[in-house]
Amino acid sequence: KNQVEQSPQSLIILEGKNCTLQCNYTVSPFSNLRWYKQDTGRGPVSLTIMTFSENTKSNGRYTATLDADTKQSSLHITASQLSDSASYICVVSDSGTYKYIFGTGTRLKVLA
Amino acid sequence: GAGVSQSPSNKVTEKGKDVELRCDPISGHTALYWYRQSLGQGLEFLIYFQGNSAPDKSGLPSDRFSAERTGGSVSTLTIQRTQQEDSAVYLCASSLTATGYGYTFGSGTRLTVV
Secondary structure, eight states, rough: OOEEEOOOOOEEEETTOOOEEEEOOOOOSSEEEEEEEEEEEEEEEEEEEETTOEEEEEEEEEEEEEETTTEEEEEEEEOOGGOEEEEEEEEETTTTOOOOOOOOOOOEEEEO | OOOEEEEOEEEEEEETOOEEEEEEOTTTTEEEEEEEEEETTHHHHHHEETTTTTTTTTOOTTTEEEEEEGGGGGGGEEEEEEGGGGGGEEEEEEEEEETTTOOOOOOOEEEEEE
């Protein structure tokens, strides 16, 4: 069964600190992996999209890594800000189909 | 439009009533998806429209749920005889192609069944 698992479920950090969120998947065949940020009450907003041939992709203070061999991805947030408080969702796409498999997300809280 | 627009943003309804949720995708996007996000849960696929093809309804939880997409643009998700367990955020997404290029979510409709 295709699955996407994220860890930790929730995380609290102080403003200015760095953090790393994990995503492990079993989806096969694999097309691409996306990280989304979802603010409370809003729809998810795309942060990064990576194909199987990409190892790392940055978007400002967000850096995603992908190891297609071990089927692991991480999202690293540098110098966190209060506005980073949100849910971060990992989504993996099945190759050649429209099926997207969603993780349940990591809820990040950044404290002043 | 510039993004995926959903309406209403919030809906409170009495148990047993029917509700309609609307999604206006990005102009030109051929693929449209409906998802449901219950409190503390991940996104649950409901239904997928692609161009003029028959929709994939495999995610609809019961026959109380239906959706249509008129003219290949606006879509309506209808829930009949709502139940309390239908309370969730209903998200719509669209993409330019079936492979997901330009995949964008709307802000969702928060449905509360009382």
